[in-house]
Amino acid sequence: MSAFWAYTVIGVATGAxxxxxxxxxxxxxxxxxxxxxxHGAIGMFAAFSYWELAENHHVQPAIAVALVLLVEAPLLxxxxxxxxxxxxxGASTERSLMITLGLMLxxxxxxxxxxxxxxNQTGLPAFFAGHNVRIGxxxxxVHQLIVLATAVVVAVGLRFALRRTRTGVAMRAxxxxxELMAMAGARPVRIARAGWIAGVMLAAxxxxxxxxxxxxxxxxxxxxxxxxxxxxVVGRLRNLPLTFxxxxxxxxxxxxxxxxxxxxxxxxxxxxxxxxxxxxxxFAVILVLPVxxxxxxxxxxxxxxxNVTTLRRSLAGAGGVVLAGVLAAGALxxxxxxxxxxxxVFGVIALSLVLLTxxxxxxSLGQMAFVGIGAYTMGKIAGGGSWLGVLAAVGASAAxxxxxxxxxxxxxxxxxxxxxxxxxxxxxxxxxxxxxxxNDNGSIIxxxxxxxxxxxxxxxxxxVFLSVVFALCAVLVLAVRRGTxxxxxxxxxxxxxxCATVGLNVRRTRLAVFALSAAMAGLGGVLYGGxxxxxxxxxxxxxxxxxxxxxxxxxxxxxxxGALLAGLTMATLPVLQSHVSWVSSLPALVVGVGVVLxxxxxxxxxxxxxxxxxxxxxxxxxxxxxxxxPEVFEGGANVA
Amino acid sequence: MSLEAMAPDVAAGVVGGIGLPPPLAGAVALRAKxxxxxxxxxxxxxxxxxxxxxGSVTGLIGPNGAGKTTLFDVLCGLQRPDAGSVYVAGRDVTxxxxxxxxxxxxxxxxxxxxLFWSLSAADNVRVGAESTAQWWRWSHxxxxxxxxxxxxxxxxxxxxxxxxxxxxxALTTDRARLVELARALAIGPRVLLLDEPGSGLDGPESAALxxxxxxxxxxxxxxxxxxxxxxxxxxxxxxxxxxxxxxIIASGRPHEVRGDRAVRDAYLGGEFPETGVVA
Numbered sequence: 001m002s003a004f005w006a007y008t009v010i011g012v013a014t015g016a017x018x019x020x021x022x023x024x025x026x027x028x029x030x031x032x033x034x035x036x037x038x039h040g041a042i043g044m045f046a047a048f049s050y051w052e053l054a055e056n057h058h059v060q061p062a063i064a065v066a067l068v069l070l071v072e073a074p075l076l077x078x079x080x081x082x083x084x085x086x087x088x089x090g091a092s093t094e095r096s097l098m099i100t101l102g103l104m105l106x107x108x109x110x111x112x113x114x115x116x117x118x119x120n121q122t123g124l125p126a127f128f129a130g131h132n133v134r135i136g137x138x139x140x141x142v143h144q145l146i147v148l149a150t151a152v153v154v155a156v157g158l159r160f161a162l163r164r165t166r167t168g169v170a171m172r173a174x175x176x177x178x179e180l181m182a183m184a185g186a187r188p189v190r191i192a193r194a195g196w197i198a199g200v201m202l203a204a205x206x207x208x209x210x211x212x213x214x215x216x217x218x219x220x221x222x223x224x225x226x227x228x229x230x231x232x233v234v235g236r237l238r239n240l241p242l243t244f245x246x247x248x249x250x251x252x253x254x255x256x257x258x259x260x261x262x263x264x265x266x267x268x269x270x271x272x273x274x275x276x277x278x279x280x281x282x283f284a285v286i287l288v289l290p291v292x293x294x295x296x297x298x299x300x301x302x303x304x305x306x307n308v309t310t311l312r313r314s315l316a317g318a319g320g321v322v323l324a325g326v327l328a329a330g331a332l333x334x335x336x337x338x339x340x341x342x343x344x345v346f347g348v349i350a351l352s353l354v355l356l357t358x359x360x361x362x363x364s365l366g367q368m369a370f371v372g373i374g375a376y377t378m379g380k381i382a383g384g385g386s387w388l389g390v391l392a393a394v395g396a397s398a399a400x401x402x403x404x405x406x407x408x409x410x411x412x413x414x415x416x417x418x419x420x421x422x423x424x425x426x427x428x429x430x431x432x433x434x435x436x437x438x439n440d441n442g443s444i445i446x447x448x449x450x451x452x453x454x455x456x457x458x459x460x461x462x463x464v465f466l467s468v469v470f471a472l473c474a475v476l477v478l479a480v481r482r483g484t485x486x487x488x489x490x491x492x493x494x495x496x497x498x499c500a501t502v503g504l505n506v507r508r509t510r511l512a513v514f515a516l517s518a519a520m521a522g523l524g525g526v527l528y529g530g531x532x533x534x535x536x537x538x539x540x541x542x543x544x545x546x547x548x549x550x551x552x553x554x555x556x557x558x559x560x561x562g563a564l565l566a567g568l569t570m571a572t573l574p575v576l577q578s579h580v581s582w583v584s585s586l587p588a589l590v591v592g593v594g595v596v597l598x599x600x601x602x603x604x605x606x607x608x609x610x611x612x613x614x615x616x617x618x619x620x621x622x623x624x625x626x627x628x629x630p631e632v633f634e635g636g637a638n639v640a
Numbered sequence: 641m642s643l644e645a646m647a648p649d650v651a652a653g654v655v656g657g658i659g660l661p662p663p664l665a666g667a668v669a670l671r672a673k674x675x676x677x678x679x680x681x682x683x684x685x686x687x688x689x690x691x692x693x694x695g696s697v698t699g700l701i702g703p704n705g706a707g708k709t710t711l712f713d714v715l716c717g718l719q720r721p722d723a724g725s726v727y728v729a730g731r732d733v734t735x736x737x738x739x740x741x742x743x744x745x746x747x748x749x750x751x752x753x754x755l756f757w758s759l760s761a762a763d764n765v766r767v768g769a770e771s772t773a774q775w776w777r778w779s780h781x782x783x784x785x786x787x788x789x790x791x792x793x794x795x796x797x798x799x800x801x802x803x804x805x806x807x808x809x810a811l812t813t814d815r816a817r818l819v820e821l822a823r824a825l826a827i828g829p830r831v832l833l834l835d836e837p838g839s840g841l842d843g844p845e846s847a848a849l850x851x852x853x854x855x856x857x858x859x860x861x862x863x864x865x866x867x868x869x870x871x872x873x874x875x876x877x878x879x880x881x882x883x884x885x886x887x888i889i890a891s892g893r894p895h896e897v898r899g900d901r902a903v904r905d906a907y908l909g910g911e912f913p914e915t916g917v918v919a
Contacts, residue, residue, distance in 0.1 A: 484770045491756040491767045498754035502827050503742030503771040
């Protein structure tokens with residue numbers, strides 16, 4: 001029985017930290033409408049700052065905590081609002097989501113550069129480490145007591161601040177009707193700033209409290225906050241008491257799983273149950289959310305040009321890619337051929353995101369999970385290199401994609417993004433890390449596709465093959481865009497309400513595009529596996545998915561050209577890193593900074609370039625039509 | 641005589657779309673009974689009864705904030721009422737979502753435009769025309785679509801000849817409204833809900849719109865028109881409902897409604913506008 005109480009205490013303490021971080025997320029979300037995906041990275045950064053002060057500079061812990069929470073965090077919050085968010089005013093949900101993801105990568109990159117990549121083994125000491133209190137026969141550490149007390153103070157403090165202070169009342173009112181609040185003389189900027197500062201302070205607080213309980217490692221600390229997301233979703237991103245309840249429930253669940261799931265299970269078929277549980281919980285909570293009402297929002301004009309590429313142009317672009325592939329196979333060194341091949345494979349995966357995010361406006365944060373499913377299926381079926389394997393891989397990814405999307409397409413886009421994140425993390429912990437399914441070293445061998453009658457050997461042939469596959473996929477994606485289905489996707493992104501009133505089944509269409517996108521990602525998995533040979537869990541991490549998604553946003557999320565450039569950049573950044581020693585985590589930094597810089601451009605860099613080129617082109621008889629085709633798909637050939 | 645008795649296939653709601661035999665004029669195509677809806681402390685609609693017969697234009701007028709657009713949302717299925725039922729051709733569709741109602745032939749436009757801003761005008765209409773097409777039914781698709789001709793004809797019909805290739809965000813608001821009208825017509829509606837289609841139109845354009853509405857009604861469509869342009873309303877409507885603070889305060893023929901005392905009071909106690917636009 002005392003073991004039970006010990007687990008309960010651990011669970012409540014962990015849960016309290018989730019509750020604190022989730023409440024910060026909620027405060028920022030309700031005041032600014034932005035779901036801050038950098039929340040975990042902020043907590044991580046705060047924890048490392050505290051460690052730096054306390055351990056390296058021997059600052060008194062209390063003073064170090066005060067410096068981090070009362071100086072660094074508010075400054076960071078105000079800076080985020082001023083530098084990143086203010087200019088995003090009126091941008092779509094997806095845009096602000098991408099910017100916070102970029103911020104997350106920047107913080108990760110900076111922290112890795114400052115504090116190294118290897119997990120710090122000494123870790124962060126708990127507050128008053130070694131001091132315990134005995135209550136009712138259960139040992140409770142002083143750290144746990146501090147956590148509990150802090151959670152209570154945060155809960156009471158937030159309630160007081162939101163109900164009794166001027167800014168707090170305005171913050172709550174702004175949720176109900178921002179336009180009305182602005183008319184009533186409230187200053188939206190001040191409220192947004194308060195929302196960001198409060199959110200960042202709570203993220204930092206949670207980071208400092210949780211760091212001693214886990215490894216002091218950038219990625220671990222950043223991603224552990226995803227557990228807090230589940231708590232925030234319990235409160236539907238609005239309700240603070242429910243958010244606290246959710247946090248405690250997740251903490252308890254985790255502790256009991258650690259305590260009571262037999263070790264034999266864990267080593268056999270259920271690895272990492274404690275890590276997987278919050279993800280399953282997050283997914284389950286999204287399942288029971290009420291159906292989103294399709295709302296007519298009215299005149300949200302986004303300055304985009306209709307972007308339809310004719311068959312002739314897309315074939316010309318495809319030919320250009322293949323030609324470039326052939327030339328590169330003949331001219332470049334082996335290393336560069338492999339890099340380009342990787343780029344093309346990432347390009348195919350990015351194409352799956354063009355369909356989903358570029359056309360349909362749905363965000364998947366875990367696309368690499370579908371890549372992983374494709375690679376795994378390919379490796380398992382018929383010796384790992386057959387056409388049957390390709391079909392099975394594509395089918396399996398599509399089926400799993402449909403299964404994930406089916407319950408989530410009825411709620412708003414943000415929840416779909418969260419569901420994909422939860423699914424990807426869950427798959428990583430339970431499926432890809434499962435040594436029963438993968439070989440003992442955690443990998444699985446995937447062979448290249450054996451083409452009938454064609455002998456593909458060497459990296460040059462592989463490069464040509466992959467450029468053909470990419471070109472075909474690009475032509476397919478553009479054909480989809482020209483057809484009925486593609487028009488529907490774009491229409492659905494612009495106005496779901498109008499789509500429904502002309503008779504479109506919104507859920508079914510979203511489900512279809514998600515499955516199609518997953519299928520293409522599965523094909524990407526087949527190619528990825530064939531290129532890598534052995535693949536393992538780390539290939540399919542969420543951070544890989546996020547990096548590729550943000551690269552696509554940078555280059556242009558609506559065009560195959562953007563996908564090609566995103567893929568090539570994805571493959572080239574690690575090569576670049578190997579030449580640069582003064583900064584670690586260069587890919588994360590480049591991508592993070594890039595998305596922050598060009599995040600406002602609706603069609604990314606390629607869109608801006610083609611707009612600029614269109615300005616230089618001699619005007620023809622129909623200037624409007626001229627602007628209709630800014631596709632620079634042929635441009636891809638020059639880059640490859 | 642009920643609609644079911646007169647035209648069973650129409651009443652059963654299994655057909656919809658272009659090429660139907662026109663529903664019998666005068667039959668009630670859309671009926672709402674006892675619609676009530678609260679938003680928090682605001683009673684947006686209270687026991688609203690409304691009938692929209694085929695073959696004529698029915699007007700829905702009332703001051704700003706009376707609940708006209710909310711009623712439209714309830715009728716087309718975007719908003720569930722707290723109480724009351726909606727019938728399309730005699731069939732209870734209260735539990736149907738907007739897409740199912742659209743497939744039964746309920747189309748609408750929006751006061752605050754809901755266009756597909758990334759698409760051209762023609763593609764906006766095409767999405768409507770293709771909405772019931774299933775990709776695996778080629779014959780069905782071919783019969784219904786004829787992309788060039790059908791979409792072009794609809795754009796011509798609403799007065800947007802030659803504007804098909806223009807991106808809709810390059811159109812002026814009043815012309816963008818006409819794209820919405822063409823898109824609504826593209827599903828081949830039996831019931832057409834129009835939320836201020838004439839706002840922003842000048843005199844001749846407004847007259848042309850009136851002619852179009854009369855023509856569509858003549859083909860058997862049931863049209864419910866929300867409009868502030870009283871000249872247009874008085875000209876085309878054969879029946880009027882007046883909504884004020886969520887309640888129907890008067891119904892009847894236009895000239896009867898014009899004389900109604902409650903209606904005059906609802907319009908800020910002032911004169912019921914003889915002509916011109918009510919602000």
